[in-house]
Amino acid sequence: MEAPGSGQIQLATVLRFVDIATDALNGAREEIDALNVYPVPDGDTGTNMYLTVSAARDAIREASGGDAGADRATALAACSRGALLGARGNSGVILSEMLGAVLRRIETADPEERNAHVMAEALQQASDASYAAVGTPVEGTILTVARAAAEAAVARAAEPGARARDVFTTAAAAAREALARTPEQLQVLRDAGVVDAGGRGLSVILDAAETVLTGRHPIPVTSPFDHRIPIPQPAALQSGDLTADGPAYEVMYLLDADADRIAPLKAALAGLGDSLVVVGREGLWNVHVHVDDVGAAIEAGIEAGRPHRVRVTHFAEQAQAASASGSERTGRRIVAVAAGPGLAALFEEAGAVVVEGGPGRRPSTGQLLEAITGCGAAEVVVLPNDADSVRVAQIAARTAEEDLGVRVAVVPTQAQVQGLAALAVHEPGRSFDQDVLEMTATARHARHGAVTVAARQAITMAGPCEPGDVLGVLGGDFAIVGDDLFTVGTGVLDRLLGGGGELVTVVAGADDTDDLAARCGAWVEEHHPAVDVVVYDGGQERYPLLMSVE
Secondary structure: OOOOOOOOOOHHHHHHHHHHHHHHHHHHHHHHHHHOOOOOOOOOHHHHHHHHHHHHHHHHHHHHOOOOOOOHHHHHHHHHHHHHHHOOHHHHHHHHHHHHHHHHHHHOOOOOOOHHHHHHHHHHHHHHHHHHHEOOOOOOOHHHHHHHHHHHHHHHHOOOOOOHHHHHHHHHHHHHHHHHHHHHHOHHHHHHOOOOHHHHHHHHHHHHHHHHHHOOOOOOOOOOOOOOOOOOOHHHOOOHHHOOOOOOEEEEEEEEOOHHHHHHHHHHHHOOEEEEEEEEEOOEEEEEEEEOOHHHHHHHHHHHOEEEEEEEEEHHHHHHHHHOOHHHOOOEEEEEEEOOHHHHHHHHHOOOEEEEOOOOOOOOHHHHHHHHHHOOOOEEEEEOOOHHHHHHHHHHHHHHHHHHOOEEEEOOOOOHHHHHHHHHOOOOOOOHHHHHHHHHHHHHHOEEEEEEEOOOOEEEOOEEEOOOOEEEEEOOEEEEEEOOHHHHHHHHHHHHHHHOOOEEEEEEEOOOOOOHHHHHHHHHHHHOOOOEEEEEEEEEOOOOEEEEEO
């Protein structure tokens, strides 16, 4: 797990940590959500922290392929970026900055440094970064717990013979003790009889780190404030930002901007509201603030750079939704991941709620969860339409079922064309189980293929390829290597039709300047006249052609 005299924390340790931390937060989500009274009693702190760590876990596993021997620098950078992109809510954004600071210190460690020293400094830098990210730091929160853990870690690392496991054992214990004291520092916690929700989430994460390094499961320190006591319903806790004078909206967005634009942005947003957190680096930032004037908050982002993935939550509506039961939802909706604007239009025309994604830009668990919970349906079917997105969709589905009682099923579609086929047989009038069964069976029987262009030299199932070679894909495996898009495309179609079929679907990519999809459709009509053909403009990147046979 760790080399005693080396500062090289192994990738295997980080991979195991993100798995255990994600599972631990998932198990503690309901408890942490119930503690959430500050800064807004909206009951989502545990879920937000879980989604943030889950996004980090998904990103590092995608970058490394789950292989502990993968390039460590690339995997750690992906983990940090994943946390930043997937961060949700006040505590989630702060947590993403902490994780990023820890991962950067691990990556820059000198091989001669002691692991204990590296990890203690990592926790100290995480604490410092979290305080710097918050517009107006408040004690009795996750910040306080992080600082206590860091100070204890630094003191323990200074002792002769200390190891990383000792540092985390000490830090985790200090975090639990600091958490028990948070009601003494924040009146709203004392009034509700709870500890801080964000601090509890951080304690769960540090306990997970201790478990990874020692194999032990820490026993939480008891306090006069039992953090397992359910709090009053949010509507009854008219405090903080739910008072008449408090900001009405939570605004979050990602921002592409130069570093020198962030200080003016913080100053502008600080004048508009509170709970300001801005985290990130290298041109990408995650911005979170509570305001009354949503337009002004977004305009401040436009002044600084390019805001995108803007998310606005009205606190009153969120509190109302949190207290509403799943039985108040009605109907059935489809949530589909679309890899291009044309595909998005096709899914939307069929009545689906669309989430942007696809190969190379998989949607986060949070994006899918937002689509599932935001559609207002009692029953939801999710079409991930990409092999790498299936697991993310399953996590989002499980979260929605546990939080809101929504009935969710994931049809494990591996390709966009399988999603189109499944949606074509969707029938809201059927029972939920029968509808999911029919959609799943149709997707499974839709043989699918694609055409792409090699970006690097590689050995494929069809033989070696060089950059620029045209690759034909059958069922997710490379089956043809060639030099002409049309030849390879018709070759894939010929193989797909070898097993028979009545309908061929051809989807054109973003740069179909020579009518490649239409020419392939005409080829099918000429060589397989008994087969029906439909050609769509999908607009997807990386794949000039997507194809299926039913």
